[in-house]
Amino acid sequence: MKLRRRIFVVGGDLTPFIGKMHPDFIWKKHPDFGTRENPTLEQSLSAAINGALESTGVDAAQIEKGFIGNFAGELFSNQGHMGALAVRANAGLHGKPFSRVEGACASGGLAIVSCIDALLAGYDVVMAAGAEVQTSVSARDGAGYLARAAHWDEERSIDEFTFPAMFARRAKAYKAKYDVTDEDIAHVVAKAYANANKNPNAHMREVKVDLAHASKAGDTNPCFLANTELKDHLKVSDCSQVSDGGAAIILASEEGLKKLGKRPEDCVEILSYGQATGPLGQVADYTVLDTTALAAQEAYRDAGIGPDDVQVCEVHDCFAVTEVLMYEALGFAAPGKGTELAKQGETGIEGRIPVNTGGGLIAFGHPVGATGVKQVLEIFRQMKGLCGDYQIPNSPKIGLTANMGGDDRSSVCITLRNVE
């Protein structure tokens, strides 16, 4: 989408992303088990919304419209109608037009797209928030809930862990086509954990996973699929986390910035977005993310930039192979060459195109509806030098996010520019 008005990210906030293995997450191995509870969906959403208002100094009454990214609240938390849930967060939001946007794991990115459309339509100050709670049920039940992002009747039966199996299928095809090894792919996993270990908000901030561990299946890193044709192609370390959490950002037009008393230099500008949707259950080539490629082409074209201009990037690494395929879909690497980027350190924090500097979905965590919102917030934070121990050394001018739903069926790419 070519933007007829200038649009800015004013700032935002997020909750820590937590779940099993996180020190604050209450489960049977935690000393507080039975005496306190983890945050609910509403608590995560409210904390993100109010955090975004507080950290930017924006009054809730100044928010003119809002969009909530959430995938499966009805299932994990018995809660839908997320727009009306969200305005409970702050009395200043009561009565405001808030609604929910859903595109599986791209729900957060789609909430931002809806915000951009609203600003282009004529609103001046809007909010995108995303949240998900997934730890309310077992991993097995949760995998069934998440399988609603696939074509249930045609794809559910591939495995009880439907999405892990679908991406094992991609890993298998990719490794065969390009003679790539598990170790080649594991470089993105090692990078994700190394980055997350520097990120206080990351789900895996205290868990160490090195290249050796991520390269080989074994007792502490099992292949868990039942599907015998795919089982060998996915290990626990290849997977993103089952996380709870929320994120929210505030966006504004130039007129909106004036209303808020903000200067463009306080902000990051959105240059363009690309959005594409592929038909559920109809993937043409398992070695290509063609829907993401389509969205990226639109985003690049409408921003007047190309892959070489990108200096910081957030990609949707729902599984390790996905990050590799993302490098190729976004034009950072030629087909079959994606693993080399990570292997050579080019996508590390100090590399040429730092990707997923806070740990990505694999180690920062993946509270589904929050992820696309967090991606844009992370680019904002890197551009404004707010990333602490995982801050990239040179402040980047141009950034890109790629948020994906299902098996590359909904995709949103957003280009950003630091205003200095």
Add this chain to the structure above:
Amino acid sequence: MKLRRRIFVVGGDLTPFIGKMHPDFIWKKHPDFGTRENPTLEQSLSAAINGALESTGVDAAQIEKGFIGNFAGELFSNQGHMGALAVRANAGLHGKPFSRVEGACASGGLAIVSCIDALLAGYDVVMAAGAEVQTSVSARDGAGYLARAAHWDEERSIDEFTFPAMFARRAKAYKAKYDVTDEDIAHVVAKAYANANKNPNAHMREVKVDLAHASKAGDTNPCFLANTELKDHLKVSDCSQVSDGGAAIILASEEGLKKLGKRPEDCVEILSYGQATGPLGQVADYTVLDTTALAAQEAYRDAGIGPDDVQVCEVHDCFAVTEVLMYEALGFAAPGKGTELAKQGETGIEGRIPVNTGGGLIAFGHPVGATGVKQVLEIFRQMKGLCGDYQIPNSPKIGLTANMGGDDRSSVCITLRNVE
């Protein structure tokens, strides 16, 4: 929302709304039970989308963006990710940006709002579609699914039939405050069935309910709530239907009309929309739909019209008392006077302000996500003289829709004008 560009409804289509008591619906009393199945969510959605394309002569490739209204596909059909489901309907849609919008029973209206924002943002031809299948489970289980539109933790326990109980609470409060009887309210029910009996697409097209039946509880019209304080205030005849079905419309800017080879006179113009969201679980006054009133005020103001200008209207009669409260929220009647409008025939097909000419949610049916889309399509069809036996005699110039989610927590009002 004041519209910075002119926006037109080009046309659309819908499936018949079906469910128990409909002659084509397969259930245990149907002769085909066990030999054929009712349409799935995907089939309803696809039929509406392709019907809209065919009836308007628009090529799928000309659709630039789409929004799907659906409330609870994850629960009733194990299916989310509705944007990627929708593009399966037609190869010409593959790759197009489609996403789902959710605001409980206002999901369809919100999909249209997203279309309007997208057109104002710069798109020229867009589609809003809505669909729901609810007959896949028992009415009791379905009521639990629909309760995800309330605040689950705080409101679910009011009754196993949560929403019927919440509106029984409104009926009780309204009758007490204004000394109104069940018979006073039943006039809207008798009107709904009379209209639906003339409508070939209506769920209740063959079921007769007259004023006497709708006024009194009894063996054939039971009060079914368990909550003893509310039980007497809601009968089966007061309720909207558990329906399956889909609806879709195509909207365009002036530039879009040129691309499609359409003239404004072929279309109905959207003058404005109003959207408001109240906090879940926090209704200030059970006798007022304050969120809908807020949305209506915005819609009237931005269209430069008032209630007296409205010549045809679709309101969200999820229960009988809701239609009465809608009359008041929309400014058609003073507080406490809503029942008189229906009693005097003013909202009948031949009245001053015909409301729900096809039978409304009570008798046309209520496939949740489709309802808000169907409302706008019905205004289009009345304005263009396409309503057959239930066509209102004078072609109306100005119309209004009011689509509501939950207990008046999300509300969308749209004003329309016939272009002649």
